[in-house]
Amino acid sequence: MREYREFNAERRSRIPAALWPFWAPDPETFCRWRVQLECDCVTEILTPGNEVLPVEQQWYDPVHQAPLPAGQVLCSHDNSPPAPYRDIAEWGERREVNFPADAVEPPDWMDAETWAVIRHDEPHTSAFWSVTLACGHVTEVIAPDLEWKPADGSQRARAKSLRKMKADFEELWASDPDAQAEREREHTRRMLADGWPSPRPEHLCYTCSWAQWIVAYQRVGWLVPRKPEPEQKRPRPPSRKGLERRLFQAEAEAEHLRKRLAELDEGSASAEAR
Numbered sequence: 001m002r003e004y005r006e007f008n009a010e011r012r013s014r015i016p017a018a019l020w021p022f023w024a025p026d027p028e029t030f031c032r033w034r035v036q037l038e039c040d041c042v043t044e045i046l047t048p049g050n051e052v053l054p055v056e057q058q059w060y061d062p063v064h065q066a067p068l069p070a071g072q073v074l075c076s077h078d079n080s081p082p083a084p085y086r087d088i089a090e091w092g093e094r095r096e097v098n099f100p101a102d103a104v105e106p107p108d109w110m111d112a113e114t115w116a117v118i119r120h121d122e123p124h125t126s127a128f129w130s131v132t133l134a135c136g137h138v139t140e141v142i143a144p145d146l147e148w149k150p151a152d153g154s155q156r157a158r159a160k161s162l163r164k165m166k167a168d169f170e171e172l173w174a175s176d177p178d179a180q181a182e183r184e185r186e187h188t189r190r191m192l193a194d195g196w197p198s199p200r201p202e203h204l205c206y207t208c209s210w211a212q213w214i215v216a217y218q219r220v221g222w223l224v225p226r227k228p229e230p231e232q233k234r235p236r237p238p239s240r241k242g243l244e245r246r247l248f249q250a251e252a253e254a255e256h257l258r259k260r261l262a263e264l265d266e267g268s269a270s271a272e273a274r
């Protein structure tokens with residue numbers, strides 16, 4: 001509760017009050033659930049209201065600013081599996097990013113020779129496309145050029161340079177087996193077999209390393225506990241004395257009604273006789 005209030009206070013300082021019901025709602029609207037994830041972690045989550053089950057709810061991936069598949073949450077571990085390659089299933093929105101000219105000096109992690117080849121000596125603009133991968137996670141890929149659009153498909157390397165690349169990689173793998181990790185080597189093989197496509201039809205999904213399915217859930221209750229419903233006043237069982245009194249009254253009433261009927265019958269009989 002305190003955590004939510006602190007989180008919401010910070011959030012509300014950035015959001016106009018009129019939008020609070022949508023983007024920073026009161027804690028009263030949330031329901032608490034204890035959930036078990038496929039990584040075996042047990043944690044607690046909140047859902048808006050108690051109608052939607054945790055496995056039906058879509059949580060947000062703040063890194064890629066996209067919803068996760070329903071029923072998945074992020075859970076980071078020191079021993080999280082490495083990011084797998086996933087095929088691109090769908091192309092989304094495009095955005096352009098402007099970059100300043102690169103520094104003349106190579107960064108620490110690159111040798112001067114390679115830097116000289118890839119360095120941009122002038123400011124440049126690149127197009128990024130948001131993509132949904134086969135796992136349902138969203139990431140962003142860089143387009144080969146500003147004009148490229150998904151309908152253009154991937155460009156392939158020329159046969160001659162493809163042959164050279166294949167030979168170079170085979171030589172590298174033979175001379176230095178540790179040059180590429182198994183995952184990268186397999187990826188490289190697939191790309192070479194596919195003609196070295198650009199953009200790549202598959203990408204690393206870092207979200208897959210963290211995303212965990214909810215495998216079990218248990219409702220804890222409302223984040224703000226509700227006041228208990230006032231107990232309905234049940235009528236007390238009648239006492240023997242009370243019942244005797246009601247029976248006596250009912251019998252007296254019945255006796256009275258029988259008398260009235262008898263009087264009526266007598267009256268109509270004497271009228272007929274006359």
Ligand SMILES: [Zn+2]
Pocket residue numbers: 037039040041075076077212
């Ligand atoms: Zn976990």
Ligand SMILES: [Zn+2]
Pocket residue numbers: 086133135136137205206207208
């Ligand atoms: Zn993924």
